[in-house]
Amino acid sequence: MHMNRKIFFLSLICLMYSRYSNGQDNMLSALNDSMAANPKTTYVSGTFKALYIVNMKTIEAPAAAALNVEIQHRFGSINSGSYELWGLDNATLRIGFDYGISNRLSIGVGRSSYQKTFDGYLKYALFRQTEHTMRMPVSVSLLASMSYFTQHFQGKDTSLSNIYRINYTTQILIARKFSSRFSMEITPTLIHYNLVPTTADQNNVFAVAGGARMKITRRMAITMEYDYLFPNQLVSAPINNSLSFGWDIETGGHVFQLVFSNSQSMIESQYIGQTPGTWGKGDIYFGFNLSRIFNLKRK
Amino acid sequence: MCLRICIIHLILLFLTGSGYSQPLMTKNGFAGFYSKTPFEDIRAENNQVYAIIDPTTRHIAFALLMKGFIFSKELMQVHFNENYIESDKYPKATFSGDCSGEMDLTKEGIYQVVIKGVLMLHGVSQPLETTAQLEVKNDQIAGTAFFNVKPEDFQIRIPGVVRDKIAREIKVRIHTNWTRLK
Numbered sequence: 151m152h153m154n155r156k157i158f159f160l161s162l163i164c165l166m167y168s169r170y171s172n173g174q175d176n177m178l179s180a181l182n183d184s185m186a187a188n189p190k191t192t193y194v195s196g197t198f199k200a201l202y203i204v205n206m207k208t209i210e211a212p213a214a215a216a217l218n219v220e221i222q223h224r225f226g227s228i229n230s231g232s233y234e235l236w237g238l239d240n241a242t243l244r245i246g247f248d249y250g251i252s253n254r255l256s257i258g259v260g261r262s263s264y265q266k267t268f269d270g271y272l273k274y275a276l277f278r279q280t281e282h283t284m285r286m287p288v289s290v291s292l293l294a295s296m297s298y299f300t301q302h303f304q305g306k307d308t309s310l311s312n313i314y315r316i317n318y319t320t321q322i323l324i325a326r327k328f329s330s331r332f333s334m335e336i337t338p339t340l341i342h343y344n345l346v347p348t349t350a351d352q353n354n355v356f357a358v359a360g361g362a363r364m365k366i367t368r369r370m371a372i373t374m375e376y377d378y379l380f381p382n383q384l385v386s387a388p389i390n391n392s393l394s395f396g397w398d399i400e401t402g403g404h405v406f407q408l409v410f411s412n413s414q415s416m417i418e419s420q421y422i423g424q425t426p427g428t429w430g431k432g433d434i435y436f437g438f439n440l441s442r443i444f445n446l447k448r449k
Numbered sequence: 450m451c452l453r454i455c456i457i458h459l460i461l462l463f464l465t466g467s468g469y470s471q472p473l474m475t476k477n478g479f480a481g482f483y484s485k486t487p488f489e490d491i492r493a494e495n496n497q498v499y500a501i502i503d504p505t506t507r508h509i510a511f512a513l514l515m516k517g518f519i520f521s522k523e524l525m526q527v528h529f530n531e532n533y534i535e536s537d538k539y540p541k542a543t544f545s546g547d548c549s550g551e552m553d554l555t556k557e558g559i560y561q562v563v564i565k566g567v568l569m570l571h572g573v574s575q576p577l578e579t580t581a582q583l584e585v586k587n588d589q590i591a592g593t594a595f596f597n598v599k600p601e602d603f604q605i606r607i608p609g610v611v612r613d614k615i616a617r618e619i620k621v622r623i624h625t626n627w628t629r630l631k
Binding site: 175177178180181182184185188190192195196213216281330368369400401402403443445 | 472474476497499500501503508509510511512514516517521522523524526527528530531532535537538541543545606608610611614
């Protein structure tokens with residue numbers, strides 16, 4: 151009897167032991183297994199911090215019913231001398247409003263002091279990069295934008311027909327977030343100029359733009375952008391490719407971007423196809439982009 | 450005699466280990482968290498919470514994906530995943546623990562219980578104890594719990610400029626409807 155009791159006791163301990171040590175962990179691992187067996191398609195978020203890398207638009211868009219207010223500012227060129235305080239006396243501004251019609255479609259309008267230009271665009275998110283799988287390795291957005299400059303021509307006929315002041319840009323924005331720190335975007339671009347300086351210049355101009363972001367801390371990133379214009383398209387005036395660098399700083403609802411670029415304009419048709427300055431000669435424009443998101447819909 | 454008892458116990462042990470306990474499970478439990486400050490209200494809810502409860506052993510476990518939290522403001526959701534909870538690095542939150550108190554989860558009724566266990570969030574495990582209500586009805590168990598968590602306990606760093614916009618203690622609400630496994 152004594153022996154029986156011992157065995158009974160022993161098996162009871164065994165039983166309790168198996169319940170207590172494994173029970174919880176087994177249940178949790180059963181949950182984890184069940185979760186792994188039912189993967190949900192999730193999409194990558196935060197490929198870029200803002201709607202602009204420096205000048206080029208990113209695949210990011212305001213959410214449905216969210217309004218992004220963007221203030222872009224470029225000082226004068228750094229090589230303009232001490233009288234201009236190396237550019238700080240002059241400024242070019244663009245104020246823009248970007249609104250999410252749906253989570254895929256957004257619309258934007260802006261006004262820039264550079265050539266007194268209005269611009270507008272539509273951007274549609276065609277594909278979104280999936281997470282943890284290569285089912286969709288990239289995010290793809292389509293962009294159609296238009297610009298209209300209103301600046302008068304000095305000493306010339308000021309009655310340049312409106313149609314000649316309009317330019318169109320079409321871009322395919324292809325971006326991939328390679329890791330939580332590094333993202334890249336490539337954008338094949340077609341610009342149509344309604345008016346070009348001479349007949350030797352093309353009205354339809356092809357370019358490809360590339361940009362990247364590298365996070366250096368959780369709330370800061372370094373960005374770079376290069377816009378390559380294919381040669382022999384705009385030949386009557388010296389045009390240079392646009393190269394820009396930026397430093398993104400994120401604070402809650404704001405993104406603050408400090409930028410350096412050899413382009414003064416912030417509109418595709420102007421910075422891709424009408425950049426006269428080069429980095430080598432010191433035609434560098436320092437400035438910033440500042441954005442703020444407003445949610446117009448109460449949930 | 451001795452051998453016989455020994456065999457009986459072995460069989461009993463085997464039975465209990467394999468099929469005797471019948472846990473109840475759900476894949477669409479609810480978890481929400483709420484932060485209220487004079488500057489900003491933050492609300493995020495997740496309807497894809499995996500949870501399991503064993504009425505006999507009173508073990509309880511939860512698992513959820515941080516990306517499953519939907520915020521009222523999309524930008525907050527991006528910041529939450531990117532900067533605060535780092536869901537690329539720490540995709541899940543889990544809890545496992547035990548219920549204690551007066552209850553018989555094999556019988557219908559409403560029970561006020563205490564749940565004690567470990568919450569794993571942002572890669573950090575912390576003990577958690579909370580009161581909860583369990584309601585057994587029609588072969589189902591409905592559970593509700595409210596508790597608070599402090600972001601700092603889980604090494605979630607909040608920069609000074611936004612510290613006043615995020616509550617020191619975040620209110621959490623859990624609701625699950627467990628049904629029997631098929």
